[in-house]
Amino acid sequence: MKNIKIVVIGGGSSYTPELLDGVIRHWEAGDFFAGEVVLVDVPEGRERTEVIAEFSRRMMKKRGMPSTVRVSFNRKEALDGATFVISQVRVGGMKARRTDEHLPIKYGVIGQETTGPGGFANALRTIPVALEIAADVKEKCPDAWLLNFSNPSGLVTEALIKHTDVKTFGLCNVPISIKMAIAQALRVEPARIRLDVMGLNHLSFVTHVYRDGEDIRDLLFSRAFVGHLTKAAKLKPEMDRFLMRLKAIPSPYLQYYWLRRRTVSEEERALGNEGTRADEVMKIEEELFAQYRKPDVDELPEALKKRGGAWYSTVALDCISAMVRNVPHFEALNVRNNGAIVDLPSDCVVEITSVVDGKGPTPLQLGSLPLEVRGLVQQVKAYEELTVEAAVRGDVEAAFFALLNHPLVGDAEVAFDLLKEILESNREFLPQFQGKKL
Amino acid sequence: MKNIKIVVIGGGSSYTPELLDGVIRHWEAGDFFAGEVVLVDVPEGRERTEVIAEFSRRMMKKRGMPSTVRVSFNRKEALDGATFVISQVRVGGMKARRTDEHLPIKYGVIGQETTGPGGFANALRTIPVALEIAADVKEKCPDAWLLNFSNPSGLVTEALIKHTDVKTFGLCNVPISIKMAIAQALRVEPARIRLDVMGLNHLSFVTHVYRDGEDIRDLLFSRAFVGHLTKAAKLKPEMDRFLMRLKAIPSPYLQYYWLRRRTVSEEERALGNEGTRADEVMKIEEELFAQYRKPDVDELPEALKKRGGAWYSTVALDCISAMVRNVPHFEALNVRNNGAIVDLPSDCVVEITSVVDGKGPTPLQLGSLPLEVRGLVQQVKAYEELTVEAAVRGDVEAAFFALLNHPLVGDAEVAFDLLKEILESNREFLPQFQGKKL
């Protein structure tokens, strides 16, 4: 069993124990041994990170895994000799996320952490930090793989791939969640299901489902079954129609686009009541950390399931396992397009089923997007390219055009007002826009 | 001077006299002689068509042109032996256009004859008729060119090019209007100005302006000049920002997208007051026909300038002249893409600067769209492809997805309600949807 060193940037996240649990499971299964795990965070996160580390050590002890788990607030030091680096930072923390979600609703636009103006603001904050992390990786552990789960994952990965030469790809838990849901709906082992996934992060489409290698579209998109499928994929019932036409299963995020008016209404209503998802997650996190802190708790708490991001750790560790063992494994990942989706530029990042082995991920050649979603995906990709340009260069005009290009904005006045407020409320996290004028 | 026969389908339009005036001017200039002109219309348009024909004969007589102008309500008979066929039909007449404009506003969506749900409804009505016209042309005058100005011109031309093999291209008066405006702003003869235009009908972009062959972007997009340019191009003042970034001049229709919220407000306000453009045009037409009817009027009435469609007849007749004389001439036309715009499918119709000579139009190779508008154009093209599919096959699901794909709709509930009402209110003009269920 190979001995590897994993560094988790943003290690103080409430997700981390799930990741560590996976690390233990892969050791139990004989896949690889993570002899050293370092949790890196910013100094303000020290207390949380130490709680997580201590809890992780208890888990490991209980299951007999002889690894070292340590914390570090010096990223370069921590990265030295790393084999895999997992980046899951949240620049600005939950507070900034809350603003991402709340602010757009004022303008009648969906407020969401990764999609729309919220995801845009998140990208502006996160991309510069991601590039710094990449520079440290290149310096301290140039052969390491950087697995990016910092949101918005597609945009951050595009920045990394276009502006650094670090070995990297982006993760998402949406495709695996759909896979798990389909398996459950079909009552088969998930391992018997394989998907062809193509599109962009949080705007991807399952274009084929194979059960034991057999394409089962006739079953899935039959009148009798489609309802189960829609439900399993966490889609609203009216999405049946879309599935029947597309013969494809969209990410639930598609609903932000196609059911936008209703979503805005719901969000407006929620804002005056229970708040947004950030408010909810903050409560869950409080509860989780309360559990992690208990000296006798040495198993993953139930509450973690409510945290979201289910299966993300599965994706990350299955990929690491495939790379360490050099055994081919399918996963929908964010990688350089390179012609795999013919409707999108070659040099952009797409989310696509890739085969991962010791070489890393290679995208499968899957052809064209369905006409019914091609235009939307192309439009969002234009938004993404402009956003990356804006974030990397601190280009205010690119930022304005990025927002204007986003299908959920698509109006110059709204884009202008939103951008102004985003730049202002995120000022401390946007050094690249210092002194730039809108 | 070559003798040609021109057939105008939709000859009873109030535009027609401008076309006939152009025919006379080209004869006066020695370009070609239209010895026979037939105005074809539907039987209900008989009175209007005869008024137009009679007025045209008076114009010709006054200027000494020895042509025959006749009316016909038998399309096939009229087409026999035609050299050029100009199609400018308006299926459902002004009343249907009025519905196209009014109906979407209820849903908070822009109501417009060619853009958005109005243009969509118009396409559903017009495309089947356009295909019938093409079939008649193939039968009676297979070597004739069919110049399409039936709106929505891009969509109708795409249907003709994908579903018939008639020799055809689509016209638009937007690019020439921008050219005229630039010439005026620069105080030079229009002939000294040439444009590179690319995009789609009513969503095209002037990416280069040449004065005497010299690219004058530095002048045009200077702080000092851009305001004149914006004004000349009939754009709202806030579009200055867009022009400065794009270094390109958009069609004014872009404002329906980028200034959509304001436009909807203005339309909502107008609906309760002076009405929409259709209401206005109906008044202008009344006035125009009153003039045409006067037996002593033998010159184009002043009021025609208010009619809109300025320069359309110039485009049509300059193309005919270039084809008849076999002399190369630049014009932005709707033609098969064929790779000329690399961001769009090869088999779709684009609006692009083409060189026209005896062979007809050939698109110039102009490369890529600016990133800032690429996604929008791709999204609208997806809408157009779905609309053509819906119109040709009477496919309700394609129709639904077309509307859903339109950036001004982009919401499934709105698309559904709009489509239902469009199918209902246009029922008599949509035989292809007979008995189909949404």
Next chain:
Amino acid sequence: MKNIKIVVIGGGSSYTPELLDGVIRHWEAGDFFAGEVVLVDVPEGRERTEVIAEFSRRMMKKRGMPSTVRVSFNRKEALDGATFVISQVRVGGMKARRTDEHLPIKYGVIGQETTGPGGFANALRTIPVALEIAADVKEKCPDAWLLNFSNPSGLVTEALIKHTDVKTFGLCNVPISIKMAIAQALRVEPARIRLDVMGLNHLSFVTHVYRDGEDIRDLLFSRAFVGHLTKAAKLKPEMDRFLMRLKAIPSPYLQYYWLRRRTVSEEERALGNEGTRADEVMKIEEELFAQYRKPDVDELPEALKKRGGAWYSTVALDCISAMVRNVPHFEALNVRNNGAIVDLPSDCVVEITSVVDGKGPTPLQLGSLPLEVRGLVQQVKAYEELTVEAAVRGDVEAAFFALLNHPLVGDAEVAFDLLKEILESNREFLPQFQGKKL
């Protein structure tokens, strides 16, 4: 262990025992159980086929595998209920191959079974038969996979993929042979080596070699190692220079192109002495069948190694195993390009590393060919497209232009004379050219 039925078309080949040996080994390894194996051949091959079947039964008996091996001279009957069909026909037999090899040498052109005019003649004979086999598969076992190893494998597969909708791909033993040779040169287990292969059948290139997932180009193409590599890949010593520049390993068939003059000389010399490869193979086959016939021989004879086609059965059965077990497996196969190699048409067949699982093979997205070989591959692909057209439609002109396009011919007079002689000497096998005139 799944129970499958394998039908081998051309079962009387001297190769077949190797295939059957592999079938036994996969059963021994617990991968799958081929409960029924049918060897199909033409009536003239009855004696040979029965010898093979009898010998195979002895092998199975010895190793305790309870399968049924039977012979059939009624293809449709045999195909009924098949799970996998392996096609390895040789239309015209060894005699026709001998002509393929001898005839071109007269014209100073390389004589070879798959490359040049010999492969061309072979394609003209084999493609019509391959299409008939595909039709039978569609009728009798439409869900079966057809693995094509009938030579020329790339051309036959292109005909199958363009002109039928059978589930199929083409096999080649060149890439696996290179892999085995590299493993040997590096003294590592073959399983630790993975290749990126791209190009055409018998004109493919190993563009990357991974050892345990690590790209080892710096080692392979070092001055110290390249000689070993060249030797291992069965390339002549002067190919060192090519490898150093390309940083890629070509199929040995590339030498027919790049060392053509010397090869022609060698062939001319051999023709007057020991004869061509066909002559040699005929002798080996005699020897092999002598062995197979001996009632006490129940193991693969040593002489089989001289037969050529090493590892072909490994490729075929590893693919079948991956499909049956639905476990991902890398193999360089002949599949529809679909954009995987951007320099070649989307609808053509390429040889490319694919990942095979229950769904069948999916090509990896590998990008562009090295500039140094791009043009040659494109030229050969044009030859292949024309050859397929000629073979399917019996189009004499397409046949002439195919030969003219082949880089080893490239001369109209030679192409003309060669074609004339090929059509004549293969007349009985070319019904599609009956009555056509050159």
Next chain:
Amino acid sequence: MKNIKIVVIGGGSSYTPELLDGVIRHWEAGDFFAGEVVLVDVPEGRERTEVIAEFSRRMMKKRGMPSTVRVSFNRKEALDGATFVISQVRVGGMKARRTDEHLPIKYGVIGQETTGPGGFANALRTIPVALEIAADVKEKCPDAWLLNFSNPSGLVTEALIKHTDVKTFGLCNVPISIKMAIAQALRVEPARIRLDVMGLNHLSFVTHVYRDGEDIRDLLFSRAFVGHLTKAAKLKPEMDRFLMRLKAIPSPYLQYYWLRRRTVSEEERALGNEGTRADEVMKIEEELFAQYRKPDVDELPEALKKRGGAWYSTVALDCISAMVRNVPHFEALNVRNNGAIVDLPSDCVVEITSVVDGKGPTPLQLGSLPLEVRGLVQQVKAYEELTVEAAVRGDVEAAFFALLNHPLVGDAEVAFDLLKEILESNREFLPQFQGKKL
């Protein structure tokens, strides 16, 4: 009439008087006035250049054109203030051309000034000089157009377009010669004929011929006419077959490829008798200069027609006229592909019908090459890309692979020997290869 300054680099060529005659004719026609013409040459060409200048002054005087014609051996000085620069240098002079033609024949390869190893050697010599000229143009007259007729025109233009940002395009007289020949065969005015031309320099194809705008392929490729066409296009009679299949007219240089064996035999025979074209041209030039020197000769001598390069000056000056007058004009030119021919890289140079006006040339979008020639053109383009790389960087390996890629070489041993001898015999003209080892 605009006053322009034309600088001719390589002004001492025997072609130059034809160019000057064209300059006079355009002045007579009222198109433009070349008030200053400077003939630039190397010091060794002083006597020839002065003879040409003096003769040109006599022509002008006779026809009353008040221009200044002067000679200069200081390129930078001469370029100052130029409007158009025509480059027609022959690095190494006729002696080097003679070697280009003779040397390959030894190896059984066609010897020719622009095609094959001869053109390759010519490119290695000429490209560095062309880049120096471009640098001088950028410095002294950055707005001037550089018209390249230095051979091999396609290769030199590709180097200029890839490695400088000078305003440039390449000329060729083959397409216009075919046009003139077709016009003659049809007995119509050349102005009534227009061609669609696509391919590479000296490997281009007329894919459509329009007479008065009408596509006349049915007439041209009829059994009755094709013989006239073949003859007119200076093709050997057996090319009839090719034309009938292609429905396209190739450049006569295609025969070097398709009739290579016979051409080599003819060249081998000629080498021992009358010599090659260079030998012949040297004699013609002697005769021409004898005429130019006569003080009473003030008209173009008859002998000039034998010189070759017919219509080159027509192409150059018609383009200049179209640019000066800003009037659209069709010409097949060497320009950046940019997607106009979809089978070739976007950034390479192609020969394609372009429309020229004040903006310069813009290629028409003409789509795909015929399958029958696609592969050959792609292969030659790969050779060209490698040659440009070799010439610009002095890369010996690129040079070797360039020759190996050339369809007329296509053999490593031949390529090696040829390259060695080319580098040696051209040593004084190849500073970029100084000290590089094969």
